[in-house]
Amino acid sequence: MGNGTPNNGEGGRFRGRAFLHLTGREKYEDLQTKWNTTFPDNKKDFTCNSDACEATRELLVTDLDFAMQSSLAFWKSAKANSLANEMTDGSIRRVSKEVNGGYIGIEVRTELTKKAYSVIK
Structure with a gap:
């Protein structure tokens, strides 16, 4: 899933979230591309290793609208x-x-x- 070695912490960082339950670094990279293409005026970074990125990823769980928009962007591009x-x-x-x-x-x-x-x- 592109998470690298088991000890780098990316397994938890890129765990399943949102309605489509995106899992793994590769899917989050796909989501980032698809989100930024679908919503060019509201670009997001889902893959960096910072508190701000973790907060963005956590919106996939805590913000219903954000979770739905991300899932629809992914669904559409797929x-x-x-x-x-x-x-x-x-x-x-x-x-x-x-x-x-x-x-x-x-x-x-x-x-x-x-x-x-x-x-x-």
């Missing part, structure tokens, strides 16, 4: 809507790969996605 245009196990896998980088927890994600879809359908 072109996830086109991947999720049908409700199948395959489409859930494709979105999972693009957004989460893999398939850890895919069984639970598939179950919960189908439940959510049935509610909003």
Whole structure:
């Protein structure tokens, strides 16, 4: 996930946050690029090693609007809507790969996605 060695502290720094549960330095770098492209007048640094950056990352947990905006910026740039245009196990896998980088927890994600879809359908 791009966090470097286990002793450098980046595992905790780049832990899962926001609605898409972004995890790992690489996903935070992606989010930074996607946020700054989507919101060029409100650029953010999600990857530096400072208290200010940690405060920005923590907004992904504590500020509902910020968490939603970041998730939508990430979703849009991943072109996830086109991947999720049908409700199948395959489409859930494709979105999972693009957004989460893999398939850890895919069984639970598939179950919960189908439940959510049935509610909003």
